[in-house]
Amino acid sequence: MSKTQARTATATGLPRQAQVAGPVMPPRVSARRRRPGVIALSLALIAAGGVGVAVLLLQVGHRTEVVTVVREVQVGQVLTEQDLGAASVALDPALKAFEADDRDSVVGKRAAVELKSGSLLAPSQVTKDSLVKAGEQLVPIGLKPEQVPATALVPGQKVQLVHVPAQGASNADVEGDTSPETIAGRVVKASGAAPGTGVVVVDVATAATDGPTAAAWVSAGTLRLVLDAPDGS
Known part of the structure:
Protein backbone atom coordinates (compact mmCIF):
# COMPACT_ATOMS: atom_id res chain seq x y z
CA MET A 1 0.00 0.00 0.00
CA SER A 2 1.36 3.43 -0.88
CA LYS A 3 1.74 6.20 1.61
CA THR A 4 -1.16 8.07 -0.05
CA GLN A 5 -3.51 5.09 0.38
CA ALA A 6 -2.42 4.68 4.00
CA ARG A 7 -3.14 8.31 4.74
CA THR A 8 -6.59 7.96 3.12
CA ALA A 9 -7.44 4.88 5.26
CA THR A 10 -6.33 6.70 8.38
CA ALA A 11 -8.42 9.72 7.49
CA THR A 12 -11.58 7.71 6.98
CA GLY A 13 -11.08 5.71 10.21
CA LEU A 14 -11.66 2.31 8.49
CA PRO A 15 -9.44 -0.73 8.80
CA ARG A 16 -7.03 -1.28 5.99
CA GLN A 17 -8.64 -4.65 5.13
CA ALA A 18 -12.04 -2.98 4.65
CA GLN A 19 -10.51 -0.37 2.38
CA VAL A 20 -8.78 -3.01 0.22
CA ALA A 21 -11.58 -5.58 -0.15
CA GLY A 22 -14.36 -4.82 -2.60
CA PRO A 23 -18.12 -5.26 -1.90
CA VAL A 24 -19.45 -8.90 -1.76
CA MET A 25 -22.10 -9.50 -4.43
CA PRO A 26 -24.91 -12.03 -3.74
CA PRO A 27 -24.99 -15.12 -6.03
CA ARG A 28 -27.13 -14.75 -9.09
CA VAL A 29 -30.14 -17.03 -9.12
CA SER A 30 -31.48 -17.64 -12.55
CA ALA A 31 -35.23 -17.82 -12.64
CA ARG A 32 -36.54 -21.14 -14.10
CA ARG A 33 -38.64 -20.68 -17.12
CA ARG A 34 -42.17 -21.90 -16.58
CA ARG A 35 -43.68 -24.25 -19.14
CA PRO A 36 -47.49 -24.08 -19.16
CA GLY A 37 -47.78 -27.35 -21.13
CA VAL A 38 -45.82 -29.37 -18.56
CA ILE A 39 -47.84 -27.89 -15.70
CA ALA A 40 -51.13 -28.72 -17.44
CA LEU A 41 -49.99 -32.29 -18.13
CA SER A 42 -48.98 -32.77 -14.50
CA LEU A 43 -52.36 -31.55 -13.28
CA ALA A 44 -54.15 -33.87 -15.73
CA LEU A 45 -52.15 -36.88 -14.53
CA ILE A 46 -52.90 -36.07 -10.90
CA ALA A 47 -56.61 -35.75 -11.66
CA ALA A 48 -56.65 -39.03 -13.62
CA GLY A 49 -54.87 -40.81 -10.78
CA GLY A 50 -57.46 -39.55 -8.33
CA VAL A 51 -60.32 -40.78 -10.51
CA GLY A 52 -58.67 -44.21 -10.87
CA VAL A 53 -58.27 -44.57 -7.12
CA ALA A 54 -61.89 -43.56 -6.58
CA VAL A 55 -63.14 -46.15 -9.08
CA LEU A 56 -60.98 -48.84 -7.49
CA LEU A 57 -62.31 -48.02 -4.04
CA LEU A 58 -65.88 -48.21 -5.33
CA GLN A 59 -65.25 -51.60 -6.91
CA VAL A 60 -63.64 -52.98 -3.78
CA GLY A 61 -66.42 -51.61 -1.62
CA HIS A 62 -69.23 -53.02 -3.80
CA ARG A 63 -70.01 -56.56 -2.63
CA LYS A 128 -83.07 -78.81 -14.90
CA ASP A 129 -82.82 -81.87 -17.15
CA SER A 130 -81.98 -85.37 -15.99
CA LEU A 131 -78.53 -86.41 -17.16
CA VAL A 132 -80.02 -89.75 -18.18
CA LYS A 133 -82.78 -88.83 -20.60
CA ALA A 134 -85.94 -90.70 -21.43
CA GLY A 135 -85.15 -93.71 -23.62
CA GLU A 136 -81.61 -94.07 -22.26
CA GLN A 137 -79.88 -96.44 -19.87
CA LEU A 138 -76.80 -95.89 -17.69
CA VAL A 139 -73.97 -98.40 -18.11
CA PRO A 140 -71.06 -98.35 -15.63
CA ILE A 141 -67.73 -99.19 -17.26
CA GLY A 142 -64.53 -99.95 -15.35
CA LEU A 143 -61.36 -98.87 -17.13
CA LYS A 144 -57.90 -100.12 -16.20
CA PRO A 145 -55.12 -97.52 -15.99
CA GLU A 146 -53.86 -98.32 -19.50
CA GLN A 147 -57.41 -97.94 -20.88
CA VAL A 148 -58.09 -94.50 -19.40
CA PRO A 149 -57.71 -91.70 -21.99
CA ALA A 150 -55.17 -89.00 -21.23
CA THR A 151 -57.89 -86.48 -22.06
CA ALA A 152 -60.05 -85.89 -18.99
CA LEU A 153 -63.50 -87.49 -19.15
CA VAL A 154 -66.16 -84.90 -18.42
CA PRO A 155 -69.96 -85.03 -18.34
CA GLY A 156 -71.43 -84.65 -21.81
CA GLN A 157 -68.36 -86.08 -23.58
CA LYS A 158 -69.45 -88.21 -26.54
CA VAL A 159 -67.87 -91.67 -26.72
CA GLN A 160 -68.04 -94.91 -28.66
CA LEU A 161 -68.27 -98.27 -26.90
CA VAL A 162 -66.27 -100.70 -29.03
CA HIS A 163 -66.64 -104.50 -28.91
CA VAL A 164 -63.22 -106.18 -29.15
CA PRO A 165 -62.29 -109.88 -29.24
CA ALA A 166 -61.86 -111.57 -25.88
CA GLN A 167 -58.32 -112.18 -24.71
CA GLY A 168 -57.05 -115.60 -25.82
CA ALA A 169 -59.59 -115.89 -28.63
CA SER A 170 -58.26 -117.72 -31.68
CA ASN A 171 -58.48 -116.43 -35.20
CA ALA A 172 -61.29 -118.88 -35.88
CA ASP A 173 -63.35 -117.25 -33.15
CA VAL A 174 -63.08 -113.86 -34.81
CA GLU A 175 -65.69 -113.11 -37.44
CA GLY A 176 -64.59 -112.39 -40.97
CA ASP A 177 -65.91 -108.84 -40.80
CA THR A 178 -63.02 -106.84 -39.37
CA SER A 179 -65.19 -103.79 -38.54
CA PRO A 180 -65.89 -103.92 -34.81
CA GLU A 181 -69.38 -103.42 -33.45
CA THR A 182 -69.84 -100.04 -31.73
CA ILE A 183 -72.43 -98.33 -29.56
CA ALA A 184 -72.75 -94.54 -29.24
CA GLY A 185 -72.74 -93.17 -25.70
CA ARG A 186 -72.33 -90.06 -23.57
CA VAL A 187 -70.31 -89.66 -20.39
CA VAL A 188 -72.46 -88.85 -17.36
CA LYS A 189 -69.81 -89.15 -14.68
CA ALA A 190 -66.22 -90.34 -14.29
CA SER A 191 -64.77 -91.31 -10.92
CA GLY A 192 -61.23 -90.77 -9.74
CA ALA A 193 -58.70 -93.59 -9.96
CA ALA A 194 -59.28 -96.20 -7.26
CA PRO A 195 -56.39 -96.49 -4.76
CA GLY A 196 -54.18 -99.50 -5.43
CA THR A 197 -55.77 -100.58 -8.73
CA GLY A 198 -56.04 -97.27 -10.57
CA VAL A 199 -59.38 -98.37 -12.05
CA VAL A 200 -61.65 -95.53 -13.20
CA VAL A 201 -65.41 -96.10 -13.34
CA VAL A 202 -67.24 -94.21 -16.08
CA ASP A 203 -71.02 -93.96 -16.20
CA VAL A 204 -72.08 -93.91 -19.85
CA ALA A 205 -75.62 -93.20 -21.07
CA THR A 206 -76.66 -95.27 -24.10
CA ALA A 207 -79.90 -95.91 -25.93
CA ALA A 208 -82.12 -98.22 -23.90
CA THR A 209 -81.91 -100.84 -26.66
CA ASP A 210 -78.08 -100.84 -26.47
CA GLY A 211 -77.75 -100.89 -22.67
CA PRO A 212 -77.97 -104.69 -22.20
CA THR A 213 -75.47 -105.31 -25.01
CA ALA A 214 -72.96 -102.84 -23.56
CA ALA A 215 -73.40 -104.41 -20.11
CA ALA A 216 -72.66 -107.86 -21.58
CA TRP A 217 -69.47 -106.56 -23.21
CA VAL A 218 -68.39 -105.07 -19.89
CA SER A 219 -69.02 -108.39 -18.10
CA ALA A 220 -67.01 -110.32 -20.72
CA GLY A 221 -64.17 -107.80 -20.68
CA THR A 222 -64.58 -107.15 -24.40
CA LEU A 223 -65.54 -103.48 -24.26
CA ARG A 224 -63.26 -100.52 -24.94
CA LEU A 225 -64.15 -96.83 -24.67
CA VAL A 226 -63.14 -94.45 -27.47
CA LEU A 227 -63.59 -90.66 -27.36
CA ASP A 228 -65.43 -88.96 -30.20
CA ALA A 229 -64.05 -85.73 -31.64
CA PRO A 230 -65.72 -82.60 -30.19
CA ASP A 231 -68.64 -81.23 -32.16
CA GLY A 232 -67.45 -79.13 -35.05
CA SER A 233 -64.00 -80.75 -35.19
Whole structure:
Protein backbone atom coordinates (compact mmCIF):
# COMPACT_ATOMS: atom_id res chain seq x y z
CA MET A 1 0.00 0.00 0.00
CA SER A 2 1.36 3.43 -0.88
CA LYS A 3 1.74 6.20 1.61
CA THR A 4 -1.16 8.07 -0.05
CA GLN A 5 -3.51 5.09 0.38
CA ALA A 6 -2.42 4.68 4.00
CA ARG A 7 -3.14 8.31 4.74
CA THR A 8 -6.59 7.96 3.12
CA ALA A 9 -7.44 4.88 5.26
CA THR A 10 -6.33 6.70 8.38
CA ALA A 11 -8.42 9.72 7.49
CA THR A 12 -11.58 7.71 6.98
CA GLY A 13 -11.08 5.71 10.21
CA LEU A 14 -11.66 2.31 8.49
CA PRO A 15 -9.44 -0.73 8.80
CA ARG A 16 -7.03 -1.28 5.99
CA GLN A 17 -8.64 -4.65 5.13
CA ALA A 18 -12.04 -2.98 4.65
CA GLN A 19 -10.51 -0.37 2.38
CA VAL A 20 -8.78 -3.01 0.22
CA ALA A 21 -11.58 -5.58 -0.15
CA GLY A 22 -14.36 -4.82 -2.60
CA PRO A 23 -18.12 -5.26 -1.90
CA VAL A 24 -19.45 -8.90 -1.76
CA MET A 25 -22.10 -9.50 -4.43
CA PRO A 26 -24.91 -12.03 -3.74
CA PRO A 27 -24.99 -15.12 -6.03
CA ARG A 28 -27.13 -14.75 -9.09
CA VAL A 29 -30.14 -17.03 -9.12
CA SER A 30 -31.48 -17.64 -12.55
CA ALA A 31 -35.23 -17.82 -12.64
CA ARG A 32 -36.54 -21.14 -14.10
CA ARG A 33 -38.64 -20.68 -17.12
CA ARG A 34 -42.17 -21.90 -16.58
CA ARG A 35 -43.68 -24.25 -19.14
CA PRO A 36 -47.49 -24.08 -19.16
CA GLY A 37 -47.78 -27.35 -21.13
CA VAL A 38 -45.82 -29.37 -18.56
CA ILE A 39 -47.84 -27.89 -15.70
CA ALA A 40 -51.13 -28.72 -17.44
CA LEU A 41 -49.99 -32.29 -18.13
CA SER A 42 -48.98 -32.77 -14.50
CA LEU A 43 -52.36 -31.55 -13.28
CA ALA A 44 -54.15 -33.87 -15.73
CA LEU A 45 -52.15 -36.88 -14.53
CA ILE A 46 -52.90 -36.07 -10.90
CA ALA A 47 -56.61 -35.75 -11.66
CA ALA A 48 -56.65 -39.03 -13.62
CA GLY A 49 -54.87 -40.81 -10.78
CA GLY A 50 -57.46 -39.55 -8.33
CA VAL A 51 -60.32 -40.78 -10.51
CA GLY A 52 -58.67 -44.21 -10.87
CA VAL A 53 -58.27 -44.57 -7.12
CA ALA A 54 -61.89 -43.56 -6.58
CA VAL A 55 -63.14 -46.15 -9.08
CA LEU A 56 -60.98 -48.84 -7.49
CA LEU A 57 -62.31 -48.02 -4.04
CA LEU A 58 -65.88 -48.21 -5.33
CA GLN A 59 -65.25 -51.60 -6.91
CA VAL A 60 -63.64 -52.98 -3.78
CA GLY A 61 -66.42 -51.61 -1.62
CA HIS A 62 -69.23 -53.02 -3.80
CA ARG A 63 -70.01 -56.56 -2.63
CA THR A 64 -72.66 -58.97 -3.88
CA GLU A 65 -74.49 -61.74 -2.03
CA VAL A 66 -74.01 -64.94 -4.05
CA VAL A 67 -74.95 -68.61 -3.72
CA THR A 68 -72.23 -71.00 -2.57
CA VAL A 69 -71.88 -74.76 -2.25
CA VAL A 70 -71.48 -75.89 1.38
CA ARG A 71 -70.96 -79.61 0.77
CA GLU A 72 -69.89 -81.81 -2.11
CA VAL A 73 -72.58 -82.68 -4.65
CA GLN A 74 -72.17 -85.49 -7.17
CA VAL A 75 -73.03 -85.21 -10.86
CA GLY A 76 -76.75 -85.67 -11.45
CA GLN A 77 -77.68 -85.17 -7.79
CA VAL A 78 -80.66 -82.91 -7.05
CA LEU A 79 -79.67 -79.78 -5.12
CA THR A 80 -81.38 -79.12 -1.77
CA GLU A 81 -81.41 -76.22 0.69
CA GLN A 82 -78.80 -78.04 2.79
CA ASP A 83 -76.35 -78.07 -0.14
CA LEU A 84 -76.37 -74.28 -0.55
CA GLY A 85 -75.11 -71.30 1.39
CA ALA A 86 -74.42 -67.61 0.77
CA ALA A 87 -71.41 -65.33 0.84
CA SER A 88 -70.73 -61.63 0.28
CA VAL A 89 -67.98 -61.13 -2.30
CA ALA A 90 -66.58 -58.43 -4.59
CA LEU A 91 -67.75 -60.09 -7.80
CA ASP A 92 -65.72 -59.66 -10.98
CA PRO A 93 -68.06 -58.73 -13.88
CA ALA A 94 -66.51 -61.55 -15.94
CA LEU A 95 -67.48 -64.13 -13.31
CA LYS A 96 -70.98 -65.56 -13.59
CA ALA A 97 -72.59 -66.70 -10.34
CA PHE A 98 -76.06 -67.06 -8.89
CA GLU A 99 -77.02 -64.14 -6.67
CA ALA A 100 -78.55 -64.93 -3.27
CA ASP A 101 -82.00 -63.85 -4.51
CA ASP A 102 -81.90 -66.71 -7.06
CA ARG A 103 -81.32 -69.39 -4.44
CA ASP A 104 -84.91 -70.70 -4.52
CA SER A 105 -84.70 -71.20 -8.28
CA VAL A 106 -81.56 -73.34 -7.86
CA VAL A 107 -83.11 -75.78 -5.37
CA GLY A 108 -84.46 -78.80 -7.24
CA LYS A 109 -82.05 -78.58 -10.17
CA ARG A 110 -79.39 -81.20 -10.83
CA ALA A 111 -75.64 -80.79 -10.68
CA ALA A 112 -74.27 -80.88 -14.23
CA VAL A 113 -70.73 -81.25 -12.85
CA GLU A 114 -69.26 -82.32 -9.54
CA LEU A 115 -69.64 -79.43 -7.08
CA LYS A 116 -66.97 -78.80 -4.45
CA SER A 117 -67.66 -77.44 -0.98
CA GLY A 118 -66.76 -73.76 -0.60
CA SER A 119 -67.13 -72.87 -4.29
CA LEU A 120 -69.40 -70.31 -5.93
CA LEU A 121 -72.32 -71.74 -7.90
CA ALA A 122 -72.48 -70.76 -11.58
CA PRO A 123 -75.46 -71.20 -13.92
CA SER A 124 -73.45 -73.54 -16.18
CA GLN A 125 -72.97 -75.97 -13.27
CA VAL A 126 -76.63 -76.89 -12.88
CA THR A 127 -79.35 -78.20 -15.16
CA LYS A 128 -83.07 -78.81 -14.90
CA ASP A 129 -82.82 -81.87 -17.15
CA SER A 130 -81.98 -85.37 -15.99
CA LEU A 131 -78.53 -86.41 -17.16
CA VAL A 132 -80.02 -89.75 -18.18
CA LYS A 133 -82.78 -88.83 -20.60
CA ALA A 134 -85.94 -90.70 -21.43
CA GLY A 135 -85.15 -93.71 -23.62
CA GLU A 136 -81.61 -94.07 -22.26
CA GLN A 137 -79.88 -96.44 -19.87
CA LEU A 138 -76.80 -95.89 -17.69
CA VAL A 139 -73.97 -98.40 -18.11
CA PRO A 140 -71.06 -98.35 -15.63
CA ILE A 141 -67.73 -99.19 -17.26
CA GLY A 142 -64.53 -99.95 -15.35
CA LEU A 143 -61.36 -98.87 -17.13
CA LYS A 144 -57.90 -100.12 -16.20
CA PRO A 145 -55.12 -97.52 -15.99
CA GLU A 146 -53.86 -98.32 -19.50
CA GLN A 147 -57.41 -97.94 -20.88
CA VAL A 148 -58.09 -94.50 -19.40
CA PRO A 149 -57.71 -91.70 -21.99
CA ALA A 150 -55.17 -89.00 -21.23
CA THR A 151 -57.89 -86.48 -22.06
CA ALA A 152 -60.05 -85.89 -18.99
CA LEU A 153 -63.50 -87.49 -19.15
CA VAL A 154 -66.16 -84.90 -18.42
CA PRO A 155 -69.96 -85.03 -18.34
CA GLY A 156 -71.43 -84.65 -21.81
CA GLN A 157 -68.36 -86.08 -23.58
CA LYS A 158 -69.45 -88.21 -26.54
CA VAL A 159 -67.87 -91.67 -26.72
CA GLN A 160 -68.04 -94.91 -28.66
CA LEU A 161 -68.27 -98.27 -26.90
CA VAL A 162 -66.27 -100.70 -29.03
CA HIS A 163 -66.64 -104.50 -28.91
CA VAL A 164 -63.22 -106.18 -29.15
CA PRO A 165 -62.29 -109.88 -29.24
CA ALA A 166 -61.86 -111.57 -25.88
CA GLN A 167 -58.32 -112.18 -24.71
CA GLY A 168 -57.05 -115.60 -25.82
CA ALA A 169 -59.59 -115.89 -28.63
CA SER A 170 -58.26 -117.72 -31.68
CA ASN A 171 -58.48 -116.43 -35.20
CA ALA A 172 -61.29 -118.88 -35.88
CA ASP A 173 -63.35 -117.25 -33.15
CA VAL A 174 -63.08 -113.86 -34.81
CA GLU A 175 -65.69 -113.11 -37.44
CA GLY A 176 -64.59 -112.39 -40.97
CA ASP A 177 -65.91 -108.84 -40.80
CA THR A 178 -63.02 -106.84 -39.37
CA SER A 179 -65.19 -103.79 -38.54
CA PRO A 180 -65.89 -103.92 -34.81
CA GLU A 181 -69.38 -103.42 -33.45
CA THR A 182 -69.84 -100.04 -31.73
CA ILE A 183 -72.43 -98.33 -29.56
CA ALA A 184 -72.75 -94.54 -29.24
CA GLY A 185 -72.74 -93.17 -25.70
CA ARG A 186 -72.33 -90.06 -23.57
CA VAL A 187 -70.31 -89.66 -20.39
CA VAL A 188 -72.46 -88.85 -17.36
CA LYS A 189 -69.81 -89.15 -14.68
CA ALA A 190 -66.22 -90.34 -14.29
CA SER A 191 -64.77 -91.31 -10.92
CA GLY A 192 -61.23 -90.77 -9.74
CA ALA A 193 -58.70 -93.59 -9.96
CA ALA A 194 -59.28 -96.20 -7.26
CA PRO A 195 -56.39 -96.49 -4.76
CA GLY A 196 -54.18 -99.50 -5.43
CA THR A 197 -55.77 -100.58 -8.73
CA GLY A 198 -56.04 -97.27 -10.57
CA VAL A 199 -59.38 -98.37 -12.05
CA VAL A 200 -61.65 -95.53 -13.20
CA VAL A 201 -65.41 -96.10 -13.34
CA VAL A 202 -67.24 -94.21 -16.08
CA ASP A 203 -71.02 -93.96 -16.20
CA VAL A 204 -72.08 -93.91 -19.85
CA ALA A 205 -75.62 -93.20 -21.07
CA THR A 206 -76.66 -95.27 -24.10
CA ALA A 207 -79.90 -95.91 -25.93
CA ALA A 208 -82.12 -98.22 -23.90
CA THR A 209 -81.91 -100.84 -26.66
CA ASP A 210 -78.08 -100.84 -26.47
CA GLY A 211 -77.75 -100.89 -22.67
CA PRO A 212 -77.97 -104.69 -22.20
CA THR A 213 -75.47 -105.31 -25.01
CA ALA A 214 -72.96 -102.84 -23.56
CA ALA A 215 -73.40 -104.41 -20.11
CA ALA A 216 -72.66 -107.86 -21.58
CA TRP A 217 -69.47 -106.56 -23.21
CA VAL A 218 -68.39 -105.07 -19.89
CA SER A 219 -69.02 -108.39 -18.10
CA ALA A 220 -67.01 -110.32 -20.72
CA GLY A 221 -64.17 -107.80 -20.68
CA THR A 222 -64.58 -107.15 -24.40
CA LEU A 223 -65.54 -103.48 -24.26
CA ARG A 224 -63.26 -100.52 -24.94
CA LEU A 225 -64.15 -96.83 -24.67
CA VAL A 226 -63.14 -94.45 -27.47
CA LEU A 227 -63.59 -90.66 -27.36
CA ASP A 228 -65.43 -88.96 -30.20
CA ALA A 229 -64.05 -85.73 -31.64
CA PRO A 230 -65.72 -82.60 -30.19
CA ASP A 231 -68.64 -81.23 -32.16
CA GLY A 232 -67.45 -79.13 -35.05
CA SER A 233 -64.00 -80.75 -35.19
